[in-house]
Amino acid sequence: MTPPPDLTRRQFLTAASLLAGTAALAGCAPASASGSTAQTLQFWHLLSGGDGVTMSQLLDAANAAQDAYRIRPTVLAWGTPYYTKLAMAGAGGRAPDIAIMHATRVAGWAPGGLLDDWDLDRLAELGVDESTFPAPIWQKGIVGGRRFSVALDAHPFVLMFNTDICDAAGVLDSDGRLKPASTPEQFLDQLREVGAVAGGHALSYGYLGDGAQMWRLFYGLYAQHGMAIDLPVGGEMGIDRDAAVETLMFMQSLLDGEIAAAQNDYGTAIAEFATGESGMLMTGVWELRTMQNAGLPFDATMIPTIYGTPAVYADSHSFVLPHQADADAHRRDLTYRFVADMLQGSFGWAEAGHIPAYLPVTESSEYAGLLPQAHYAEAAEHVVYDPEAWFTGSGSNFQGEFGAAVQGVLLSGDDPGAAIDRFTDRVNTLLAQPNPADPEGRWQ
Amino acid sequence: MTAIADTHAVVTGRSGGAALRTTGPARHEQLVSWAFLAPFLIAFVLFLVWPIVHGVYLSFTDQSLTGQGGGFVGFANYAEALGDPVMWQSLWNTVWFTVLSTVPLVVLALLMAALVDRGLPGQWLWRLSFFMPYLLASTVISQIWVWIFNPQIGAANSILEAVGLEPIAWLQNPDTNMLSIVIATVWWTVGFNFLLYLAAMQNIPSQQYEAASLDGAGGWRQFWSITLPQLGPATVLILILQILASLKLFDQAYQMLGGVASDTTRSIVQYIYEAGFVSYRFGFSAAISYVFFALIVIVGVAQAVVTRRKKEL
Numbered sequence: 208m209t210p211p212p213d214l215t216r217r218q219f220l221t222a223a224s225l226l227a228g229t230a231a232l233a234g235c236a237p238a239s240a241s242g243s244t245a246q247t248l249q250f251w252h253l254l255s256g257g258d259g260v261t262m263s264q265l266l267d268a269a270n271a272a273q274d275a276y277r278i279r280p281t282v283l284a285w286g287t288p289y290y291t292k293l294a295m296a297g298a299g300g301r302a303p304d305i306a307i308m309h310a311t312r313v314a315g316w317a318p319g320g321l322l323d324d325w326d327l328d329r330l331a332e333l334g335v336d337e338s339t340f341p342a343p344i345w346q347k348g349i350v351g352g353r354r355f356s357v358a359l360d361a362h363p364f365v366l367m368f369n370t371d372i373c374d375a376a377g378v379l380d381s382d383g384r385l386k387p388a389s390t391p392e393q394f395l396d397q398l399r400e401v402g403a404v405a406g407g408h409a410l411s412y413g414y415l416g417d418g419a420q421m422w423r424l425f426y427g428l429y430a431q432h433g434m435a436i437d438l439p440v441g442g443e444m445g446i447d448r449d450a451a452v453e454t455l456m457f458m459q460s461l462l463d464g465e466i467a468a469a470q471n472d473y474g475t476a477i478a479e480f481a482t483g484e485s486g487m488l489m490t491g492v493w494e495l496r497t498m499q500n501a502g503l504p505f506d507a508t509m510i511p512t513i514y515g516t517p518a519v520y521a522d523s524h525s526f527v528l529p530h531q532a533d534a535d536a537h538r539r540d541l542t543y544r545f546v547a548d549m550l551q552g553s554f555g556w557a558e559a560g561h562i563p564a565y566l567p568v569t570e571s572s573e574y575a576g577l578l579p580q581a582h583y584a585e586a587a588e589h590v591v592y593d594p595e596a597w598f599t600g601s602g603s604n605f606q607g608e609f610g611a612a613v614q615g616v617l618l619s620g621d622d623p624g625a626a627i628d629r630f631t632d633r634v635n636t637l638l639a640q641p642n643p644a645d646p647e648g649r650w651q
Numbered sequence: 652m653t654a655i656a657d658t659h660a661v662v663t664g665r666s667g668g669a670a671l672r673t674t675g676p677a678r679h680e681q682l683v684s685w686a687f688l689a690p691f692l693i694a695f696v697l698f699l700v701w702p703i704v705h706g707v708y709l710s711f712t713d714q715s716l717t718g719q720g721g722g723f724v725g726f727a728n729y730a731e732a733l734g735d736p737v738m739w740q741s742l743w744n745t746v747w748f749t750v751l752s753t754v755p756l757v758v759l760a761l762l763m764a765a766l767v768d769r770g771l772p773g774q775w776l777w778r779l780s781f782f783m784p785y786l787l788a789s790t791v792i793s794q795i796w797v798w799i800f801n802p803q804i805g806a807a808n809s810i811l812e813a814v815g816l817e818p819i820a821w822l823q824n825p826d827t828n829m830l831s832i833v834i835a836t837v838w839w840t841v842g843f844n845f846l847l848y849l850a851a852m853q854n855i856p857s858q859q860y861e862a863a864s865l866d867g868a869g870g871w872r873q874f875w876s877i878t879l880p881q882l883g884p885a886t887v888l889i890l891i892l893q894i895l896a897s898l899k900l901f902d903q904a905y906q907m908l909g910g911v912a913s914d915t916t917r918s919i920v921q922y923i924y925e926a927g928f929v930s931y932r933f934g935f936s937a938a939i940s941y942v943f944f945a946l947i948v949i950v951g952v953a954q955a956v957v958t959r960r961k962k963e964l
Contacts, residue, residue, distance in 0.1 A: 286910070291716065291928045298718030319717040415802065415823045416909045470802035470820045604929045611913050618820055636737070643931035646713040646720035 245277045246541055249303035252282060253289040257496040261559040269548050276541040286602040293529060297321035300532025304542045310347045310356055310523035311593040311600030317350040319644025323528040324353040333547035341587045344523055344564045356525035357546055359553060360561035362492050363521035363586040364423040367507045372486040376404040388511040391457050398466045407484035410467040413476030414617060418610025420473055424489055427520035428454045430591040431512055438596035444634045448627055455616050455623035462617050470618065495560030507579040509586050521590035522601045523564060562587045597642035608633050710937035717931050728938035738939055740914060741922040749897035751833045756893050759837065760844030765874065768852040782842035793906035796835035822907055825915040832904045832916060844889050851885035852878060891954055898947060919943045
């Protein structure tokens with residue numbers, strides 16, 4: 208670039224530097240500096256891929272609908288990186304105004320003062336209270352008698368099925384829904400009928416190297432026995448060994464190489480079903496968009512209740528208030544408004560597959576017409592979360608420990624009882640350790 | 652610098668006292684030296700000395716990443732670490748990986764360097780292809796090998812099936828997952844040792860080979876009697892560097908296994924990471940890292956003893 212003739216080179220460079228500096232500063236300025244009076248609220252979340260795109264659209268809609276606040280999202284990598292950064296921000300008291308956490312992680316954080324609790328009266332003024340949530344989802348946000356999270360959704364582990372293949376196999380009823388199976392044997396028979404028609408396997412289930420996947424299916428089926436796993440602090444894990452072993456044996460029987468591939472990882476299983484090679488898929492609702500984009504004829508339902516008690520493993524993306532040492536009352540109030548706006552506008556979130564936690568959305572006629580989402584909406588009433596302890600939840604290493612203990616059972620036919628004993632030993636070791644968010648045991 | 656200092660001494664000498672004649676320039680030189688050293692020293696103290704000292708302090712507390720705790724707990728963290736079977740298993744996995752990986756990483760590098768040094772055609776191509784994987788990030792090589800080891804669509808199982816063998820869940824089977832990580836690591840890092848060996852080989856005077864061939868020594872005889880003995884110092888260096896590098900096993904194993912806490916592959920560095928950044932137990936994490944530090948010191952002392960004995964012999 209040649210300097211204009213009326214400037215010396217030095218003058219030109221000085222002017223250019225000033226201009227560049229001004230432009231850079233303008234780029235850093237909050238939105239309010241550009242003339243708007245809106246407060247900018249910092250929002251951290253861990254949603255990427257299709258969920259990230261959907262969240263971005265919801266935030267755009269929330270920003271456009273009012274002038275009081277503008278949301279500035281920060282997206283961080285799922286899992287440990289996200290939770291480490293959020294914990295450190297909360298510990299330093301300079302956290303974002305609002306953040307997403309998995310509901311199952313909240314119990315481990317609340318005792319350490321990393322989260323601020325919600326004012327129920329203010330939430331109620333905005334139309335958010337106990338009556339607007341399914342009971343188990345509302346209950347999950349309470350720790351030590353105080354509310355620390357407000358759920359946006361439930362994202363359960365469900366059964367997707369290829370309607371063409373299942374129809375040809377004769378396992379659909381007259382409404383095109385999967386015929387119910389109420390015992391393990393009935394479900395296995397149903398799968399064998401599907402397998403006789405499917406080009407590949409009857410069922411796709413990816414688990415290799417993925418403790419979360421193994422845990423999701425296991426704990427949902429285990430809970431169908433009408434039991435939970437108890438994790439008393441300083442005590443020993445309460446688990447019904449017989450029910451756990453029976454559940455693992457059933458999972459073994461699925462992975463016989465005929466019903467489902469014995470060695471499938473998550474991605475391969477998704478690809479198998481998405482390409483029409485298999486009749487059914489066990490996965491999270493977050494894969495709904497993947498199947499829609501694949502142009503697959505499919506529907507979805509809860510995993511059949513084969514052990515008596517309806518139960519489905521799930522977690523919830525929940526709003527939390529990371530601890531701020533010097534929270535501004537006005538900004539905090541706007542944060543409440545933002546959360547209420549997001550809950551009330553969560554139909555868009557449902558389109559991505561998640562079950563909105565806010566009942567006025569799931570009970571609307573609009574949602575009833577949203578298929579296949581409406582076909583598994585009842586799962587919200589039967590969700591089973593991770594057993595509560597400081598070391599459990601999505602993105603924790605509890606599920607990884609489970610995977611390490613039982614993978615051999617699914618992969619190589621190892622003894623399920625020995626695997627449950629290994630898992631129990633490891634969990635008992637973790638139970639003996641202090642909660643790092645409350646190492647001195649001051650909570651409650 | 653000397654010339655300037657001398658001139659300065661002469662000038663100050665003319666203007667006055669004998670003490671200034673000697674100390675002034677020396678002090679100036681010292682100041683300049685410290686000014687040049689300061690950036691490094693500041694970084695060294697801030698990012699190495701202070702973390703080491705602070706880490707020792709943390710290991711005696713129940714400090715949490717969440718900001719809680721911090722009280723002095725004496726040797727409780729060390730006692731817990733030493734009684735923790737997962738810590739010992741992780742330590743063993745690390746040592747086992749070091750044993751499994753060091754041997755091929757040294758032997759293969761030597762063979763590759765010998766092939767290139769003895770005049771294979773297209774040397775530049777061999778050098779490039781042997782060294783190139785080393786330039787890749789661990790995330791990239793992890794992804795490549797996850798595909799290769801995929802039980803359904805991976806190249807490794809395609810080869811097995813082509814020769815009539817059963818497919819293997821390479822990364823998930825406890826009998827093969829460590830071996831899989833070793834294979835990927837060897838492919839990834841052997842290029843560095845290859846380069847060190849190649850440089851050492853090219854320093855061997857060619858007259859020795861000429862003399863040997865005049866005496867009727869063939870290629871193998873020359874390799875055993877000239878090349879290998881002269882590579883002694885390089886081999887010691889490569890062994891030390893390799894053992895230290897292998898002991899640091901973490902990223903490729905963690906990524907290839909998707910972060911799953913496998914009993915047969917969890918390295919001690921992964922356990923330190925899990926304790927500190929997943930379970931938020933900084934104090935305990937620091938204690939494990941100093942147990943690991945002790946292992947490295949033992950390796951270092953053993954290496955020093957062995958090297959000294961060799962010299963004495």
